[in-house]
Amino acid sequence: MTMAEHMPTHLILLAAGEGTRMQSDLPKVLHEVAGAPLFQHALQSAASLDGRRVIVVGHGAEEVTRAAKLVDPDILIAEQTEQLGTAHAVVQTASALDGAGGDTAILFGDTPFIKPDTLEKMSAMRGQDADIVFLGFEARDPGRYGRLITDGDTLLRIVEFKDATEEERAITLCNSGVILADTETLLRLSAAVGNDNAAGEYYLTDIVQLAATEGLVTKVVTCPEAETLGINTRSDLAEAERVFQESARAKALDNGITLQAADTVYFSFDTEVGRDATIEPYVVFGPGVTVESGARIRAFSHLEGAHVGSDAVVGPYARLRPGAELSNATRVGNFVEIKNARIGDGTKVNHLSYVGDATIGERTNIGAGVITCNYDGVFKHQTEIGNDVFIGSNTMLVAPVSVGDEAMTATGGVITKDVPPGDLALARAPQVNKTGLARKLFQRLRAAKAAKKGG
Numbered sequence: 001m002t003m004a005e006h007m008p009t010h011l012i013l014l015a016a017g018e019g020t021r022m023q024s025d026l027p028k029v030l031h032e033v034a035g036a037p038l039f040q041h042a043l044q045s046a047a048s049l050d051g052r053r054v055i056v057v058g059h060g061a062e063e064v065t066r067a068a069k070l071v072d073p074d075i076l077i078a079e080q081t082e083q084l085g086t087a088h089a090v091v092q093t094a095s096a097l098d099g100a101g102g103d104t105a106i107l108f109g110d111t112p113f114i115k116p117d118t119l120e121k122m123s124a125m126r127g128q129d130a131d132i133v134f135l136g137f138e139a140r141d142p143g144r145y146g147r148l149i150t151d152g153d154t155l156l157r158i159v160e161f162k163d164a165t166e167e168e169r170a171i172t173l174c175n176s177g178v179i180l181a182d183t184e185t186l187l188r189l190s191a192a193v194g195n196d197n198a199a200g201e202y203y204l205t206d207i208v209q210l211a212a213t214e215g216l217v218t219k220v221v222t223c224p225e226a227e228t229l230g231i232n233t234r235s236d237l238a239e240a241e242r243v244f245q246e247s248a249r250a251k252a253l254d255n256g257i258t259l260q261a262a263d264t265v266y267f268s269f270d271t272e273v274g275r276d277a278t279i280e281p282y283v284v285f286g287p288g289v290t291v292e293s294g295a296r297i298r299a300f301s302h303l304e305g306a307h308v309g310s311d312a313v314v315g316p317y318a319r320l321r322p323g324a325e326l327s328n329a330t331r332v333g334n335f336v337e338i339k340n341a342r343i344g345d346g347t348k349v350n351h352l353s354y355v356g357d358a359t360i361g362e363r364t365n366i367g368a369g370v371i372t373c374n375y376d377g378v379f380k381h382q383t384e385i386g387n388d389v390f391i392g393s394n395t396m397l398v399a400p401v402s403v404g405d406e407a408m409t410a411t412g413g414v415i416t417k418d419v420p421p422g423d424l425a426l427a428r429a430p431q432v433n434k435t436g437l438a439r440k441l442f443q444r445l446r447a448a449k450a451a452k453k454g455g
Contacts, residue, residue: 007101007102007103008049008050008051008052008100008101008102008103009049009050009051009102009103009104009105009123009180010049010051010052010053010054010097010100010102010103010104010105010183011043011046011049011051011052011053011054011104011105011106011107012054012056012090012093012097012104012105012106012107013039013042013043013046013053013054013055013056013107013108013109014056014086014089014090014106014107014108014109015027015029015039015055015056015057015058015064015068015108015109015110016056016057016058016059016061016079016080016083016089017029017058017059017083017109017110018058018059018060018083019031019059019110019231019232021232021233022231022232022233022234022237023234026060026063027059027060027063027064028059028109028110028231028232029064029109029110030060030063030064030067031231031237033112033231033237033240033241033244033269034241034244034245034248034266034267034268034269035268035269035270035286035287036268036269036270036287037067037071038109038110038112038231038240039055039064039067039068039071039109039110040071040269041112041113041269042107042108042109042111042112042114043071043072043075044269045107045112045113045114045115045116045119046105046107046116046119047116048116048119048120049105049119051100051102051103051104052076052096052097052100053072053074053075053076054075054076054077054078054093054096054097055068055075055076055077055078055109056078056079056080056089056090056092056093057077057078057079057080058079058080058081058082058083058089059083061079065077076093076096077096078092078093078095078096079092080092084195084200084201084202085193085195085199085201085202085203085204086177086202086203086204086205087190087193087202087203087204087206087207088193088201088202090106090186090187090190090204091187091190091191091202093187094187094191097183097187100183101183101184102182102183103123103126103180103181103182103183104180104181104182104183104186105119105122105178105179105180106177106178106179106180106186106204107178108177108178108230110230110231110232111176111177111178111228111229111230111231112229112231112240112244113226113227113228113229113240113243113244114135114176114178114223114227114228115223115227118135118178118221118223118227119180121221121223122135122178122180122221123180125153125219125221126180126181126219129217129219130217130218130219131181131182131185131211131216131217131218132155132179132180132181132182132185132186132207132208132211132216132217132218132219133179133180133181133218133219133220133221134148134155134158134175134176134178134179134208134218134219134220134221135176135177135178135179135220135221135222135223135228136148136173136174136175136176136220136221136222136223137173137174137176137222137223137224137225137227137228138172138173138174138222138225139172139173139174139225140172140225142161142169142171142172142174143161144161144162145161145174145175146158146159146160146161146174146175146205147159147161147164147168147169147171147173147174147175148171148173148174148175148220149168149171150173150220153219153220153221154217154218154219154220155208155218155219155220156208156212157208157209157212158175158205158208160205173220173222175205176223176227176228177204178228179204185211185216186207189207189210189211190202190204190207192207192210193206193207193210194206226243229243244267244269245266245267248267248271249262249263249265249267252265252267252273252279255273255275256275256276257273257274257275257276257277257278257279258276258277258278258279259279260278260279260280260281261280261281261282264281264282264283265279265281265282265283265284265285266283266284266285267285268285268286268287268288268289269287270287270288270289271285271289271291272289272290272291273290273291274291274292274293274294274295274310275293276293276294277291277292277293277294277295277296277297278295278296278297279297280296280297280298280299280315280316281299281300282299282300283297283298283299283300283301283302283303283315284301284302284303285303285304286302286303286304286305287304287305288304288305288306288322289303289304289305289306289307289308289320290306290307290308291303291307291308292307292308292309292310292312292328293310294310294311295308295309295310295311295312295313295314296312296313296314297314297315298313298314298315298316298318299315299316299317300315300316300317301314301315301316301317301318301319301320302318302319302320303319303320303324304320304321304322305320305321305322305323305324306320306321306322306323306324306325306326306338307324307325307326308320308326309326309327309328309329309330309345310328310329311328311329312326312327312328312329312330312331312332313330313331313332313333314326314332315332315333315334316333316334317334317335318332318333318334318335318336318337318338319336319337319338320332320337320338321337321338321339321340321356322339322340323339323340323341324338324339324340324341324343325341325342325343326338326343327342327343327344327345327346327347327362328345328346329345329346330343330344330345330346330347330348330349331347331348331349331350332349332350333348333349333350333351334350334351334352335351335352336349336350336351336352336353336354336355337353337354337355337356338355338356339354339355339356339357340356340357340358341355341356341357341358341359341360341372342358342359342360343355343360344360344361344362344363344364344387345362345363346362346363347360347361347362347363347364347365347366348364348365348366349366349370350366350368351368351369352368352369353366353367353368353369353370353371354370354371354372355370355372355383356372356374356375356380357372357374357380357381357382357383357399358372358374358382358383358384358385358399359382359383359384359385360385360389361385361386361387361388361389361405362387362388363387363388364385364386364387364388364389364390364391365389365390365391366385366391367390367391367392367393367394367395367411368393368394369393369394369395370391370392370393370394370395370396370397371395371396371397372397372399373396373397373398373399374399381399381400382399382400383397383399383400383401383402383403384401384402384403385397385402385403386402386403386404386405386406386407386421387405387406388405388406389403389404389405389406389407389408390407390408390409391403391408391409392408392409392410392411392412392413393411393412394411394412395409395410395411395412395413395414395415396413396414396415397409397415398414398415398416401415401416401417401418401419402418402419403415403418403419403425404418404419404420404421404422404423405421405422406421406422407419407420407421407422407423407424407425408423408424408425409424409425409427410424410425410426410427410428412428413425413426413427413428414427414428415427
């Protein structure tokens with residue numbers, strides 16, 4: 001097929017349901033797995049599709065729309081003001097897909113694990129002789145899933161559990177709900193679906209029979225059951241998190257990453273870790289973390305929105321917040337918090353410090369208990385620290401302030417003025433020793449304590 005002949009594949013993401021069994025005020029598709037809302041995982045599955053992307057919103061429409069636009073500013077919104085079934089939801093996308101041509105895939109915002117390879121298989125089947133392609137799976141426990149009645153890979157009809165005979169209920173090939181079809185055909189058949197059923201809803205599965213009356217060919221592609229996991233309850237959500245984490249851990253190990261206690265490491269949906277990195281026990285990755293090759297993330301550390309350079313060491317018990325940029329061979333130790341700060345090559349922030357809204361150069365040492373005092377109650381201010389600097393323990397750097405290359409601050413200083421390169425900053429009150437006063441104070445306090453007990 002030449003570029004001129006290429007037709008796009010569009011996406012309809014159904015995300016209008018309330019999800020009452022979640023027992024939540026939050027729309028179901030906004031519940032998170034691995035730090036991302038459910039619908040975002042579905043969008044990521046369809047990332048290779050090159051056409052228009054339409055999300056159908058309903059319950060919590062404003063919240064879902066806002067979240068969807070944050071993930072994909074170009075996504076089109078179709079609102080289903082009444083939840084009257086899946087075919088009815090597809091009909092709401094007609095204006096968004098007007099004149100779109102090509103094919104359209106239908107995914108569900110609460111089914112996060114459909115793989116891109118599966119959509120490619122469906123596309124390949126569509127490119128052969130199928131007008132419509134349904135995605136099925138072999139269920140270990142078919143339960144109340146709709147059964148796919150087939151002849152080879154041709155789909156004859158879909159039978160809902162309540163309408164199925166005993167023979168049909170014994171079938172284990174079940175309907176996932178995922179569909180790929182010619183866009184015009186999909187919209188036309190969806191609009192033709194009736195609601196003559198007990199629930200009075202318009203079911204997308206009815207397009208199989210409508211297609212057959214037109215002589216159209218409907219085929220089935222299958223995938224592993226794990227891909228079709230739908231989220232309807234908190235238990236389902238917990239299971240989805242488990243499935244994601246097991247997959248992410250296995251992928252990390254296969255990619256040459258050492259996980260010392262794999263079951264205790266939690267990845268985000270977008271975590272990137274380079275080969276020969278080591279992740280110690282009980283590390284949690286929030287969204288937006290990149291760890292380069294050879295780095296070590298030590299136990300009980302939490303990272304979010306951060307970049308860790310090659311051969312850097314983080315933790316144990318460290319917290320990297322959004323905007324933390326650690327260059328190569330940096331050292332960030334126990335009970336250190338870094339936020340919106342760039343730390344240069346070879347610099348050490350080894351213990352009990354807070355570095356926020358700062359830039360620190362190369363080969364600098366930040367002592368224990370150092371704080372960049374970046375917030376005045378209204379505005380955030382920057383701290384600039386140069387190369388080869390020594391910041392003494394318990395130094396308070398009151399931003400905005402800068403410390404030049406090869407400078408030093410004495411222990412316990414409160415630095416409110418810029419320190420020129422090469423200077424030593426002393427910023428503490430002179431020590432005064434009061435002869436014998438400690439002994440007198442202790443005697444007085446002990447006497448008071450004894451009197452209190454005697455009373």
